Structure formats: C-alpha cells, structure tokens
Amino acid sequence: MEENNRSTGGEGSEEPDSDTRFGRAKEFMGNKYNEMREKVDDVDFGAVTDQVRSYVRSNPGKALLISIGVGFVIGLLLRGGDEDEEE
Numbered sequence: 001m002e003e004n005n006r007s008t009g010g011e012g013s014e015e016p017d018s019d020t021r022f023g024r025a026k027e028f029m030g031n032k033y034n035e036m037r038e039k040v041d042d043v044d045f046g047a048v049t050d051q052v053r054s055y056v057r058s059n060p061g062k063a064l065l066i067s068i069g070v071g072f073v074i075g076l077l078l079r080g081g082d083e084d085e086e087e
Helices: 002-008 014-042 045-058 060-079
Strands: none
C-alpha cells in the first residue's frame, strides 16, 4: 500500500520518502568521511616530505615546471572572472 502512495503521490508520501533518502545519504557520507579520515591518519607526512625532496633534487627542471603550472592554475582560480575587461 505504501508503494501505491508513493507512486500516486498520496498525502504524506513525500516526508517519509525524503526522510529515508536523507538518512541514507547522511549515513553514506558519514561512512565516506570516516574512510577518508582513516586514510589521512595512516599517511606518514614525514615520509612524503622526504620523497618530495628527493624527487626535487633528482629532477629540478620537472619540479620547477610543475610548480609553475600549479601556481598558474591557482592564480586563475583565485583571480575569478573579470567581466569588466577594458577594450
């Protein structure tokens, strides 16, 4: 009978459906948050820093180009849209 109310749009059918949908979404996002938090907790940032330093020392040209590219992209993102361009 509940399926008929949902499919036909009976009174009060949206509230329980939306509650369960939001409940499932909240549970899903909570699980994903906990998974990511565990992954971040497992990362040894000292080891990552050492790896980056050794890469930069062995490939200074690539490291420089990568940093220039990242800086350019960040600059574009922070600059925003300039709609008042002068002609």
